[in-house]
Amino acid sequence: MSEPIIKLDNVHLSLTSRAGPVHILRGVSLAIPHGQSAAIVGPSGSGKTSLLMTMAGLERATSGQINVSGRSIGPLSEDELAMLRGAHMGIVFQSFHLVPTMTALENVALPMELAGDSKAFETARGLLDEVGLAARVEHFPAELSGGEQQRVAIARALSRSPEIIFADEPTGNLDGRTGRQIIDLLFGLRERRNATLVMVTHDNKLAAMADRIIRMADGAIVSDERTGASDAGSGSAMHAVSS
Incomplete structure (x- = not known):
């Protein structure tokens, strides 16, 4: 069996406070194979994000071992971590984090430009x-709806063809219908690209679309279950239509 693309071994994370150390993660061990979709769920403060x-x-973990894409990330410098993320990861946040003075096209091209890609704007x-925004490339974030902004953020996350997509509450700032379109889009893109998707969500219906649900409480994994989504052949995701 090939090495998991993400592997955690007894990972702890503690932060300091005036009242003493606050334990955020408590001995988390986890392995995620390439191509799997995994949803991390749990109440607020459970440590999922x-x-x-x-x-x-x-x-930075306080202790324990984390391997991503075949590398132990603990010893890496901030520059080395940034290079690893740029080469192997795409990250989608609840807040879209678009540059307000750049068009949709410029926002998506930016990571590729910084990497020296001469075809950044073409890509x-x-x-x-691919995310349904061909007619909106010259619009600025303020001229786009929330769903459209998240589509731009997803396109930017995919700009360097990552093998891992991390998504932190990607529908948290969207209404239900738009959120479902975004999730269907995200799962469809993951499937077409054979990428690994790790998603934090508070929505159990969305979590059930993943191959696997990892449930957390008090900084620890309390259950880790396979769903029927992987048996459905397409992760139960429908390809989204443009909003």
Whole structure:
């Protein structure tokens, strides 16, 4: 069996406070194979977002081992972590984090430009077309709806063809109908690209679309179950239509 694309072994995360250390993650061990979709669920404060952030190298674990795409990320410098994320990961946040003074096209092209890709704008146009925004490439974020902004953020996350997509409450700022379209889009893109998807969500219906549900409480994994989604052949995701 090949090595998991994400592997955590006894990972702890503690933050300091005036009242003493606050334990965010408590001995988390986890392995996610390439191509799997996994939903991380749990109540507020359970550690689910912190778990995703440690996987992505955006939060430093206090102790334990984390391997992503064949590399142990603990010893890496901030620059090395940034290079690893750029080469292997795409990250979608609840808040879209678009540059307000840049058009949709410029926002998507930016990571590729920074990486020295001479075809950044050509690729960005193709990605925006893929997420249903071919007619909105020259619009600024303020001229786009919330769903359209999240589509731009997804296109940007896919700009360097990542093998891992991390999504932190990607529908949290959207209404129900738009949120479902975004999730269907995200799952469809993951399937077509054979990428690994790790998603934090508070919505059990959305979680059930994933191959696997990882449930957290008090900084620890309390259950880890396979769903029937992978047996349905397409992760139960419908390809989204343009909003």
